[in-house]
Amino acid sequence: MHEMHAGNPLDNFKQLFTPLNQIHSYATRSATRGAFFWQAAENKYGKRSLKHLGPKIWDCIDPTLYELSSFTFKKRYRDNLIAAY
Secondary structure (H helix, E strand, O other): OHHHHHOOOOHHHOOOOOEHHHOOOOOOHHHHOOOEOOOOOOOHHHHOOHHHHHHHHHHHOOHHHOOOOHHHHHHHHHHHHHHOO
């Protein structure tokens, strides 16, 4: 999700996630902070899919981490997860 936000997604992931600023023609709070569109999940398998969980988890991350480099993002996100326990 960080690579999608940074504009460097892998080819296989380009079609999976859509930024919210491409969904709405007007500025919303979620679209301006870099959120992605959550795909609807019809069943328990859909709710476990990357297409559904990726944007859901991305929305729970502190937005101050979004603009960091990939290496720094990984380190700080890991530190945040460890600090939560």
